[in-house]
Amino acid sequence: MxxxxxxxxxxxxxxxxxxxxxxxxxxxxxxxxxxxxxxxxxxxxxxxxxxxxxxxxxxxxxxxxxxxxxxxxxxxxxxxxxxxxxxxxxxxxxxxxxxxxxxxxxxxxxxxxxxxxxxxxxxxxxxxxxxxxxxxxxxxxxxxxxxxxxxxxxxxxxxxxxxxxxxxxxxFNIGSIVHKTVLVQGIPEAVLAEMLEDFEGGIASHISLAYLPAPGQIRLRFTGRGESKADLEAEITTLVEQLKPIIGNNILALEDVSITKIIAELFLNKELTLSSAESCTGGNIAHMITSLPGSSAYFKGSVVAYHNQVKQHILGVSDDDLANYGAVSQPVVEQMARGARKALDSDYAVATSGIAGPDGGTEEKPVGTVWISVSGPDRTISEKFQFGTIRERNIIRASEMALVMLKKMIENK
Amino acid sequence: MxxxxxxxxxxxxxxxxxxxxxxxxxxxxxxxxxxxxxxxxxxxxxxxxxxxxxxxxxxxxxxxxxxxxxxxxxxxxxxxxxxxxxxxxxxxxxxxxxxxxxxxxxxxxxxxxxxxxxxxxxxxxxxxxxxxxxxxxxxxxxxxxxxxxxxxxxxxxxxxxxxxxxxxxxxFNIGSIVHKTVLVQGIPEAVLAEMLEDFEGGIASHISLAYLPAPGQIRLRFTGRGESKADLEAEITTLVEQLKPIIGNNILALEDVSITKIIAELFLNKELTLSSAESCTGGNIAHMITSLPGSSAYFKGSVVAYHNQVKQHILGVSDDDLANYGAVSQPVVEQMARGARKALDSDYAVATSGIAGPDGGTEEKPVGTVWISVSGPDRTISEKFQFGTIRERNIIRASEMALVMLKKMIENK
The missing domain is CATH 3.40.980.10 (MoaB/Mog-like domain)
Known part of the structure; x- marks a missing residue:
């Protein structure tokens, strides 16, 4: 029909x-x-x-x-x-x-x-x-x-x-349709397609596979059509099992779920608390987290430290490091993450500092340069990313990447 | 064509x-x-x-x-x-x-x-x-x-x-089309339509008027079609002038512009600085403001005070008032706004505290109850709103209303 x-x-x-x-x-x-x-x-x-x-x-x-x-x-x-x-x-x-x-x-x-x-x-x-x-x-x-x-x-x-x-x-008396999405992170679409060429060749014709790219992620969506929902689900489950060893730990989730939802479940299950210190993401991480009902159970809050004064006074970032390395730097972003954990009294904190664009880039730190840090009870990590030139996209990618890093730190603990 | x-x-x-x-x-x-x-x-x-x-x-x-x-x-x-x-x-x-x-x-x-x-x-x-x-x-x-x-x-x-x-x-050699949008705030669609009935009767047939509702706002859009762009613009300008006395100060802007853009222009022109203290809006106000390039020139930052501890420790909200009146109350939201001005060292600050839903409502303070405060160099104001039951919509409406109140305070200064 x-x-x-x-x-x-x-x-x-x-x-x-x-x-x-x-x-x-x-x-x-x-x-x-x-x-x-x-x-x-x-x-x-x-x-x-x-x-x-x-x-x-x-x-x-x-x-x-x-x-x-x-x-x-x-x-x-x-x-x-x-x-x-x-x-x-x-x-x-x-x-x-x-x-x-x-x-x-x-x-x-x-x-x-x-x-x-x-x-x-x-x-x-x-x-x-x-x-x-x-x-x-x-x-x-x-x-x-x-x-x-x-x-x-x-x-x-x-x-x-x-x-x-x-x-x-x-x-209407209709047949069954089953969708299953696997979230993949950190592999470009064309590279992923080549990795999956043999796998795709082996998929039965009543099941299709689509690539849906989003900033920093690709959703692989299986769609099966037929009479029995249970049979379709079993077939697709088998395909997903075959996919796992091919893609490895670039699989972010075995469902079409936001990283925010993944974080929410992790923090609720483990009874942990979270805060953020945001420069270039400007409150978007806090907004993503608090868009989900029930987030007050694990989210303490955020310090959106747009101005350097705020980084110094509320998060305790060192004046010298700001002067010597600039706001978009490893020492500053790590101090922001540690500072948020302390000021907001949380188990974990994420921090971002970068150049969202379209202005503000330099030769050394072009638009799209973002430092992200995650701080937990045992350690503080940080990583530098080079995203693109579009402000809106940079804010989204930095926010999602901060939560991906947070997920990995907690799971590897 | x-x-x-x-x-x-x-x-x-x-x-x-x-x-x-x-x-x-x-x-x-x-x-x-x-x-x-x-x-x-x-x-x-x-x-x-x-x-x-x-x-x-x-x-x-x-x-x-x-x-x-x-x-x-x-x-x-x-x-x-x-x-x-x-x-x-x-x-x-x-x-x-x-x-x-x-x-x-x-x-x-x-x-x-x-x-x-x-x-x-x-x-x-x-x-x-x-x-x-x-x-x-x-x-x-x-x-x-x-x-x-x-x-x-x-x-x-x-x-x-x-x-x-x-x-x-x-x-293609095409005729001209002219659109003009008037942003109206605080009047329900059916009431506005009745207010404008005579006005609409007098509009020439080559110009149309559409009502486009959004959370808390209605956009009135004129569309004129014809040969001369200049003539169409002049005709529509005349219509807008006729509209002004009918709608009065419920007109938010004479263009299809976001409240965030209006605030950005105000703060840049007057060389003022802004901060926010957000509970129920969870960082969305900061996110809206920092989505615009150049916002670092006037936006100091935000304290997303989701947990009461953060309200107390960073914003200096009184423990007694939190205990006596609850977080969603006039004394608390005003202290949050004043606290943000002080902690983030800005000329103005907006603050929100409310029950975004879907849970957390009580008989006295049902889901959708939101207190909003604006604090400036001369005074602090606050107002209580009763929005709806949908979390996403409540966050948007509270964020936009905070910026509408801020605009009015600065313009009435």
Whole structure:
């Protein structure tokens, strides 16, 4: 069966908003055994919406639409759905009660725009939306299922997870799909591909292998399709076992997990505490760690020491070393890591000092030069990296590498 | 004229990677006067690629493809382009020299996968790619321009900015498009829409107005199309002037700019310095500020005080107040802000303390309760907010609101 996603809104096409909904939907649908065959982003016009409804229903069994359901004038999706299905908008009491109950928390009276949100095409089944005011509508028309959802991520996610995916699973009887990702770190893509050439030759045709590069990492993703989920899982597990001796300790994890999640589990299991001292990463390490719920159990905090004074006064970095070696140097980054352990009273600390760019580079220390240190109860280590020229990427790579070094220190202990 | 984007890769459809390329391309193409009429994300199969090439060229004058050009087996775009154009791959010396010069920085010998990167369809014009090894290919076929680019954002961006957009501008003689965005803060969408009903009725039909909601903000975007760019700009400027008295001081900015950028300009112009003390935002404020190049000129650093000890020892928060009022309280957040100003020696400091969720809420202080304080040379202010239940969103809203409060304090000084 084929399933297509249609995201509606001019803001997507002029690039004011990045379409993150589709990726989330793709992931959740896949977990449930559905494959998205195409994602279409279109403008907010009647003509474009009518065209895509007709095209997508020719190709697909299910068409999931997001966007274009707000209370304001630029949202014309509902009217266009009526035209396509040759029906009209009718007032829906259930939707209206929902709008009223949600809106009364914020404003005292229901305005007429809110009332218009309760109008839905006569041929739809309304799916409840407890987290937002827009109606969610399920249509079945000439053998195709159409679902129209709001573009607000929290509303779309709730509807997909609790209503739409369960309804799709009930309606369609589909085969199994199994994904497995191996995270590899520190090997360029072309080199890895050559290392795996023989291995890849031996993979059965119903299992595919894809290389997904990210800053400093490559995700190797196996995808197997077939009848039995258990058989697919067993086959892929065997392949992963074959992969281990080839890649060795450049395997970071046997799942598609962030390094932040790996660190969280390590620290929680071992009941350790962590802090950071960040210069070039500017708080990004702390932000990554604290983005996960429950991080307060092991993360003490961070000193973002952007200015040298902060390195001296709070982290206790030596004035002489700053003067003699500069902030981007081995002695300074090690003192930052030790200083964070002490000032923030943690078992381990990571520290970064580098030139994120685009300015500030010298011949000796070009943009992308980053010193990273990890300090623990027994020892302090440090390493110099030469990343690229793009600030955003350098910040990400330095943050992730600091956590990779931290993981290795704890595991080798 | 119509222009479509096609992004290729299974990783997009199973949601392992978010397609950020399309939004960037849409933005840059719009600035140059081109409108993207559709974005298509498709799987990495010959059938899907052949279908989209044929469909998109029926609808569009220009088809921009990204992805599927890496050296590994899952990338089949080049072979499929040959099939579609009924031609064959030929070795291109220029591309090979580029691959060699880039690869030699990392690995000593050119492997055969790298050599295969130098093969291109015989009918293409090669566009140079100084930042990556994949070839960039320009085709003209039966009245349609096709451009195939790598999916790696840095390579795509370089090619678009320096080669592809200039070539498109040269080839097509297009009308003008003008966008103007007004950032509004603190008014719900439906309420704002009602406030603007009469205003919207008076807008000429060649100018459209869209509402783009983001956490805590709404971007109002005017889009005008016509012959003369100067006339469109003048018309939209007049509309914005009419908008000002209606929305008043809920207008945050008269451009589509981040609050971080607004703060950067304020602090640079006034030669002030800033620091932060972050509990629930966990380093995100520092990360937002230091994501901008040049931030070291005004940002001293941050103390991410996740643990209460850090609030006490580094920021000097009173033990009694922590015990009596709790960490999420007015006295504590104000002491954090004052403490950061002192410990980090800055003119201004912002501080946050709240319950980001999903756990940790109580009846008195539910998830989403956040205290924010701003401290300056003359005074310290604070305010309590009740955000929602989603951790990620609460961190963003609290970070942005802290900077909005900071902006207001400095401007009202």
């Amino acid at each position: 084929n399933l297509e996603i249609v995201t509606i809104g001019d803001e997507l096409l002029i690039g004011q908003v990045v379409d993150t909904n589709s990726a989330w939907m793709g992931r959740k649908l896949n977990e449930a055994g559905f494959e998205v065959s195409r994602i279409n982003s279109i403008r907010d016009t009647e003509e474009e919406i009518l065209n895509i409804l007709s095209e997508a229903s020719d190709r697909a069994d299910v068409v999931l639409l997001t966007g274009g359901l707000g209370p304001t004038k630029d949202d014309i999706t509902k009217e266009t759905l009526c035209k396509y299905f040759n029906t009209e908008l009718v007032f829906n009491q259930e939707v209206f009660e929902n709008v009223k109950s949600l809106i009364k928390r914020y404003v005292s009276n229901i305005n007429k725009l809110n009332r218009s949100q309760a109008m839905v095409p006569a041929n739809c089944t309304v799916i409840s939306n407890p987290v937002g005011t827009a109606p969610i509508m399920w249509f079945e028309h000439e053998g195709t299922v159409f679902v129209s959802m709001p573009g607000v991520p929290s509303e779309m996610k709730y509807a997909m997870e609790f209503n739409i995916i369960p309804k799709l699973v009930e309606k | 119509n222009l479509e984007i096609v992004t290729i890769g299974d990783e997009l459809l199973i949601g392992q990677v978010v397609d950020t390329n399309s939004a960037w391309m849409g933005r840059k193409l719009n600035e140059a006067g081109f409108e993207v009429s559709r974005i298509n994300s498709i799987r990495d199969t010959e059938e899907e690629i052949l279908n989209i090439l044929s469909e998109a060229s029926d609808r569009a004058d220009v088809v921009l493809l990204t992805g599927g050009l890496g050296p590994t087996k899952d990338d089949i775009t080049k072979e499929t382009l040959c099939k579609y154009f009924n031609t064959e791959l030929v070795f291109n010396q220029e591309v090979f020299e580029n691959v060699k010069s880039l690869i030699k920085r990392y690995v000593s010998n050119i492997n055969k996968l790298n050599r295969s990167q130098a093969m291109v369809p015989a009918n293409c014009t090669v566009i140079s790619n100084p930042v990556g090894t994949a070839p960039i290919m320009w085709f003209e076929h039966e009245g349609t321009v096709f451009v195939s680019m790598p999916g790696v954002p840095s390579e795509m961006k370089y090619a678009m900015e320096f080669n592809i957009i200039p070539k498109l501008v040269e080839k």
